[in-house]
Amino acid sequence: MTRALGASAVLVAFGVALLGMVLAVAGARLQRYQLIRGAYAAVYVNFGLLLVASLAMVWALVTHDFSVSYVAQVGSRATPLFYTVISLWGALEGSILFWGLVLSGFSALAVWGGTHLDPRKRAETHADVERLMPYATAILLGIGAFFYLLLVFPANPFLPVSPVPPDGPGPNPLLQNHILMGVHPPLLYLGYVGMSVPFAFSMGALLAGASGGSWIQLTRRWTMAAWAFLTAAIIAGMWWSYEVLGWGGFWAWDPVENASFLPWLTATAFLHSVMVEERRGMLRVWNLSLITATFALTILGTFLTRSGILSSVHAFAEGEIGYWFLTFIALVLIFSLALVAGRSDQLRTEGRLDAVASRETVFLFNNLLFTVFTFTVLLGTLFPLVAEAVRGVKVSVGEPFFNSMTLPLSMALLFLMGVGPALPWRVASRGIVRREFAVPGIVAVLIGLVIAVVAGGGIYAIAAFTFGAFALTINVRQFVVGARARMRAHGENPPVALARLIGANRRRYGGYVAHLGVITAAIAIAASSAYKAESESTLRKGETMSLRGRTIRLDELWGRQEPQRFVVGATVSVMRDGAAIAQMDPRLNFYTTSEQPITTPAVRSRPTGDLYLNLMAVERDGSTATIRMIVEPLVPWIWAGGMIIVLGALITMLPGRERERERVVAQAPVPGVPSRVPGLVPASPLIMSEPDARGAGS
C-alpha cells in the first residue's frame, strides 16, 4: 500500500511536470495567462506529490516494511530510529527521492516568490520578472521531470520485493555512526538543488528576452540562500570527516569533495561580480555564465558521485544511472551554452571601468582568481580520466597537486578580501589608499614576523597569518568606522550603533561578517595543518604517552554489545601535573555488514585547539591498545568560521525595512551610478541607499 502510494505519486509527478512545461511555454508564447497559471499549479501539485512520496518512504522505513526495495536495501530492525529516518538519503534511490522533494519545494517557493512580488515596489521593476517567470517555471519543471523520471526507472525506490525478507542489512556503517549524517547531506542537497533556481531565472530571462534589471536581484537572493546552505554543508562535511574518519583531517581533495567545492567557488564569484552588475551595469554575460556554470557543476557533482567514473570514498553504487546523468549533463550544457552565447547580444554592458584602484577592479581580480581556482580543481579532479583517455595510464591526483596549486590562490584571495572593502567604487585617490591600508599593512607585517619567529611552519602558514591579519583588520575596521560615525551622528552607544549600522546596510555588513568567517576559517585551517603533531603508541593499562606537553594515560579497555553493533572502547585520562583532569573514550565500532571496524575518535576541543585520540587497535585479550594521539591547534575555529559565514549570509538575506525603501525613492542617485540608463532598472534599492560609512565618518 505504502509502496503503491509512493510509486504512483512519483509517476504522476513526472506526467504533471511534462504537462506543466508545455503549459508554461505555450502560455508565454500565446500570451494566455490561464495556461501559465496551470503551469504554476503543476509546480505546487508536484511539491505535494513529492511530499507524499517522501513521507511514504519514511513511513516504510520506520515501520520496517521490507516489501519496499529501498527499505530492504538500507533498513534494519536494529538500527536506531534517527538513523532509520535519515537513511532516506543514505543510498542512491532514496537520495534521488530526497533531491526530488527539495527541488519540488524550491520550485514551489520560487514560483510563489516570482508571482508574489512586493506590490509596494514600482511596477517597472516587476515587468521583467513577470515575463521570465513562465520560462523559468518550464526550466524548473524540466529539471524536475528528469529527477522524477530517474525515480520511475533507474532509481526507483518503490520496487516490490518478494518474498519479503524478515530483516535488512541496515545503512552503510559509516552513515550510521555520527549525528552529522543527519545534517551534512540535507544541507548539501539544499545548496546543490537551490542552485537550480538562479539557473532557471537566468535561462528564463534569456528565453523571454528580459535583458537586464531586477530579476538579477531575485537571482542573487536565491544564489545567496543556496550558497549559505552549500557553505554550511561543506563545513559540516569537513566536521563529519574529522569526527569520524580518525585521521585528524577534514579535507582530502577527494573527487566528490571537490564536486561540492566547485559550484561553491563559482557561486562565490557570482555573489561578488553581481554587485558590479547591479552597481555599474557591467559583466552581464559573465554573471550569466557563472550561474550556468554553478548549476552545471552541481549536476556534474551528482554525476561524479553516482556514476562511479572516478574513484571516490563517496561513490554510491554504480549502475546505469550514470548514463542518465550523462545525457542530462549533455542536454544542460548544450542548451545553456547555446542560449547564453546566442542571446548575449541583448546583454550589452553599460558601465566602463574607470580606474585601476577601485572596487570594481578588485572584483575583477576576485573573479579571475575564483575562475582559475575552479579550473584548477576541475582539472585535478578530472585529470585521472583525461590521462586514461589520452595516454591509457592510471594516475591519481592527490593533495600535493591541489595544495601547491590552490594555496597561492587562496593567499591572493585572502589579500583581496582585505583590499576590496577598503576601496570605494569607481576610483580611489592616493589619500584613501594610504589612509585605508597603512595601519592594516603594519599590523599584518608585525603579525607575520611574530609568527615567523615564534612558530615558523612554512611560508604558507606565515602568509595565511599575515594576509589573514591584513584582511581581518580591514574588515573589522569597516564596523568600527561605521559604528563610530553613527555614535557621533546619532549619539548611540556602541552596541546599538553597531546593530543599527548592520541593520541599515545588511548586504554590505553581512558580506563583511561572511569575510570575518572566511578569514577565521582560513587561519584556523592553516594553523591546524602547519602546527599539527601526531604520535602513535601501544599502551598497557596504566601506561602514559605524551605529545607537545600533553599526557594521556590508558585506564581501561571495554567492550559492549549494542543492538546494531559491537563497541570496543578505551577509557583514557588526560593528565596534568600527575592528576587526571578529564576522561576521553575513543572507540571502535564493529558492524556485522562491514569487514573493517568504524572508528569513533574522541576529541577534546579548547579554543586553542583539539586533542584528538583515535583507537587504532586493541589486543584481543584486552591487555594493550594502540592509540594515535593528535594535537591540532585552532581546529574549533574552522567550524566557528563556517558558522560566522552562514550568519553573514543570513544577515544579507534579512528582509529590508520599509523606511529604507521610501528613502531610495526620495534620495538623489549616488553620483556616478547610471540609474536611468535605458534598459537598466536601478539596482537594488538597498545598495543605492547605502550611506558610505567612510563618507559619513570623515
Place this chain on the structure above:
Amino acid sequence: MNWRRAAIATGFAIPLVALFSYGMTRDPREIPSPLPGRAAPDFALEVFRAGDDARDGPSPGDTIKFADLRGKVVVVNFWASWCLACRDEHEALSRVARAYADRGVQFLGVLYSDRPASGMAWISDMGGQSYPSVRDPGSRTAIEFGLYGVPETFIIGTDGRVSYKHIGPVTEQLLIEKIEPILPPVASQ
C-alpha cells in the same frame, strides 16, 4: 538569437561529454597489475611458523629465498589475522598446498601488517596450516608485489614469472585451474 554563435558555443560541450562517455566505460577501481607476465620481485623472508606437514621443510627462524625456489611453482598468499576474507580462503589454500606439495609447488603465507604472535594464534584457531608462514618486516615484499589489500595471491611459474594474480579470497577450484597448466614438467608426469 545568434545561431552561429550558439552553435560554436555548444562545441565546447562536446569534449567534456565525450570524456565522461569514455569514463563510463572504465572502472576506476580496477588497478591493473604490471606483474602478470613479468618476473616476480625477489624476496628473502623469515619463517615464523613451519608448515604442519613439514618433514624437511623450513623451520621457524629459517629464511626462505625466492632464488632457492627456482624450478618450482610458487604460490604466495598475503594475509593477516585481522582480515575476515582470509578466513574464507584459508582451508582451500591449506588443502591445495598439501595436495601439490609433492608435485613441485611451494605455498608461502606472507603475514601482512600483523604480528607473528597474532598470526600464530589465528592459524591455531583455524585448525593449522599445511605450508610455512613468513613475516614481512616493514611490508617491503608486499610493496614490491604492489599489494592493494589482503588477501591477495600470486602464482609464480617455474621461470620465475608471475603467471596469475588474484585479489580477494581464492577457492580450491581456482587454485587447481591456475596451477595445473604450469606444473613443473617432470613432477607433473
